[in-house]
Amino acid sequence: MVANLLNMIEKILLAHSDSDTKTVSPGDIVNVSVDRVMLLDIAGLHPELINNPPKEAFDRSKLAIIFDHFAPAPNIEMAIGTSKIRKLAHKLGVNDFYDYGRAGISHAFAAERGWLLPGRIIANTDSHSIAAGAYNMLSRGLGTPELLQVICTGRTWFIVGETVNIELNGSMQSPTESKDVFLKLAGEIGDLPNENIEFSGEGIGQMTMDQRSVVSTMCAELSVEFAIFPYDKVLKSYLKNRAESYFRPVRPDEHTEYSRYYSFDMRDIPPMVALPDSVSRNTKPVSELGNIPVDQCVIGSCANGRIEDLESAARILKGRKVHRDTRLIVTPATPEIYRNAERLGYIGEIIDAGGMVTNPTCGSCMGGHMGILADGETAITSTTRNFRGRMGSREAKIYMASSATVAASAIKGYVADPSEFLGGAFS
Amino acid sequence: MKRVITGRAWVFGDNINTDLMYPHICYTLPEGERPKYTMWANRPGWPEIVSRGDILVAGKNFGLGSSRPAASNLLGVGISAVIAESLNGLFLRNAVNVGLPAVSSQVIRSMVTEGDLIEIDLTEGNFRNLSTGGSVAFRSLPEFLMDVIDAGGIIEILKRSGCLDTEAL
Numbered sequence: 144m145v146a147n148l149l150n151m152i153e154k155i156l157l158a159h160s161d162s163d164t165k166t167v168s169p170g171d172i173v174n175v176s177v178d179r180v181m182l183l184d185i186a187g188l189h190p191e192l193i194n195n196p197p198k199e200a201f202d203r204s205k206l207a208i209i210f211d212h213f214a215p216a217p218n219i220e221m222a223i224g225t226s227k228i229r230k231l232a233h234k235l236g237v238n239d240f241y242d243y244g245r246a247g248i249s250h251a252f253a254a255e256r257g258w259l260l261p262g263r264i265i266a267n268t269d270s271h272s273i274a275a276g277a278y279n280m281l282s283r284g285l286g287t288p289e290l291l292q293v294i295c296t297g298r299t300w301f302i303v304g305e306t307v308n309i310e311l312n313g314s315m316q317s318p319t320e321s322k323d324v325f326l327k328l329a330g331e332i333g334d335l336p337n338e339n340i341e342f343s344g345e346g347i348g349q350m351t352m353d354q355r356s357v358v359s360t361m362c363a364e365l366s367v368e369f370a371i372f373p374y375d376k377v378l379k380s381y382l383k384n385r386a387e388s389y390f391r392p393v394r395p396d397e398h399t400e401y402s403r404y405y406s407f408d409m410r411d412i413p414p415m416v417a418l419p420d421s422v423s424r425n426t427k428p429v430s431e432l433g434n435i436p437v438d439q440c441v442i443g444s445c446a447n448g449r450i451e452d453l454e455s456a457a458r459i460l461k462g463r464k465v466h467r468d469t470r471l472i473v474t475p476a477t478p479e480i481y482r483n484a485e486r487l488g489y490i491g492e493i494i495d496a497g498g499m500v501t502n503p504t505c506g507s508c509m510g511g512h513m514g515i516l517a518d519g520e521t522a523i524t525s526t527t528r529n530f531r532g533r534m535g536s537r538e539a540k541i542y543m544a545s546s547a548t549v550a551a552s553a554i555k556g557y558v559a560d561p562s563e564f565l566g567g568a569f570s
Numbered sequence: 571m572k573r574v575i576t577g578r579a580w581v582f583g584d585n586i587n588t589d590l591m592y593p594h595i596c597y598t599l600p601e602g603e604r605p606k607y608t609m610w611a612n613r614p615g616w617p618e619i620v621s622r623g624d625i626l627v628a629g630k631n632f633g634l635g636s637s638r639p640a641a642s643n644l645l646g647v648g649i650s651a652v653i654a655e656s657l658n659g660l661f662l663r664n665a666v667n668v669g670l671p672a673v674s675s676q677v678i679r680s681m682v683t684e685g686d687l688i689e690i691d692l693t694e695g696n697f698r699n700l701s702t703g704g705s706v707a708f709r710s711l712p713e714f715l716m717d718v719i720d721a722g723g724i725i726e727i728l729k730r731s732g733c734l735d736t737e738a739l
């Protein structure tokens with residue numbers, strides 16, 4: 144019998160499985176151990192956890208508690224919720240506890256800490272946990288009740304899905320950013336519920352870890368289970384001096400077959416925008432949009448609150464002013480990013496242009512605080528979701544684009560192509 | 571938990587996301603108030619007209635979005651089961667983990683008009699529209715997920731196994 148050929152996702156699931164089977168295939172359910180668990184401040188608003196906290200953690204050295212969504216507490220409910228999670232951190236004896244000011248958004252922070260390592264599985268409640276796939280590993284959102292089980296037992300389950308292969312070739316041409324690459328593929332591929340994505344192609348070698356992370360994070364919007372990038376030199380050098388332990392990268396078996404194949408040439412992708420209310424099959428080039436005035440411009444989130452986003456914003460904003468009819472809110476994803484952006488002068492340039500820089504948090508990305516939209520307002524954001532009501536009023540409209548496009552729009556006061564300021568391949 | 575669920579159908583379209591089912595304002599409301607905002611942006615007033623035991627029928631990719639407790643809001647509104655053309659994986663986990671059955675069938679929306687009396691047999695994997703007489707098979711949930719639903723959600727199972735404190739934080 145020919146051994147079953149496995150892709151990267153199947154290999155990681157198999158390596159963590161508690162059964163002694165030698166293979167897995169689509170449709171199988173696997174019970175797996177997890178290498179780390181992250182619990183977030185927002186769990187303090189879940190009665191399940193508050194009313195029935197875990198007695199102890201399966202391994203407290205593998206549990207991290209991170210305050211990111213509502214940092215610092217914007218209202219009394221959240222203040223009470225987080226005070227209870229602090230109590231829990233103490234009760235469980237968790238060392239990796241990061242209160243306000245010490246972590247930033249979990250997905251970006253976990254990478255900085257060297258927790259995201261090839262071959263691993265990490266459990267986190269948040270739906271953008273899939274971000275970890277950029278690091279040749281697996282994570283997905285689990286929900287708070289389920290996380291209680293993982294904290295107690297160190298185990299969870301996954302249904303093995305079919306896997307599609309997306310080949311990324313060529314390299315992005317300025318001013319295109321990896322958000323545009325994602326918006327292009329979301330527009331063409333659409334949703335893939337219960338399926339997985341494996342990325343391949345020579346273009347990946349040209350992408351920084353930030354750029355890969357934007358794509359993996361955003362894959363949550365395609366409704367997939369997992370999305371994963373291969374291990375290569377770029378990832379290896381990112382992990383040098385950072386990885387918290389040794390790790391085991393995975394590669395797909397040669398001749399592994401995927402359920403479908405897609406291929407994109409990143410050289411051809413111009414600045415893109417997602418129209419309000421949904422992401423998949425709802426995107427187009429910014430240049431085709433027409434004149435859409437914006438009341439608020441937001442740069443931030445686990446996907447696009449990274450140093451490259453702040454750099455790109457600063458490059459466009461330097462020496463210019465945010466248009467008087469709009470406002471710009473910039474939210475770095477972590478304190479480390481904030482600090483580096485300050486050192487490199489980006490924060491000053493954004494402030495000089497009239498933009499507001501907030502502390503690291505999820506903030507307006509989830510309509511929590513720091514930039515809620517009013518009825519009838521229109522926003523453009525480089526955060527992760529444009530769903531109706533996401534950033535405040537259900538009568539607001541949210542366009543989604545790269546940080547460069549948001550910065551260009553902030554100057555113009557309407558959704559604008561960054562080519563106008565940066566020139567480049569598409570001007 | 572009953573394994574055969576009968577109820578009146580509410581029909582929704584494609585891509586109903588968790589922001590719609592559980593708008594952010596729910597986070598800061600008392601627990602009992604939260605379900606009142608279910609589908610607040612896309613179908614305001616819906617929670618008031620749902621009767622306990624009704625079934626939600628939806629199109630593709632139901633439950634896309636955040637890990638917010640959207641399924642708890644549906645239960646709170648009175649929904650007893652969800653059947654959609656396809657389900658987001660995180661929504662499925664969250665539904666099962668709070669004891670809400672959620673299954674999928676690619677043809678479901680073509681078989682139901684809002685208000686029909688419908689029946690879902692979770693054990694047999696059989697859907698019947700009692701108003702029109704139509705029926706179709708769907709893939710049952712794995713037995714270990716049915717056990718979670720039968721127990722009334724994962725918290726109940728964890729409580730029984732003694733891992734959770736009974737004293738609130």
Ligand code: SF4
Pocket residue numbers: 212248269271443444445446504505508509526527
């Ligand atoms: S930044 Fe937005 S998408 Fe990312 S974890 Fe926070 S709320 Fe979720």
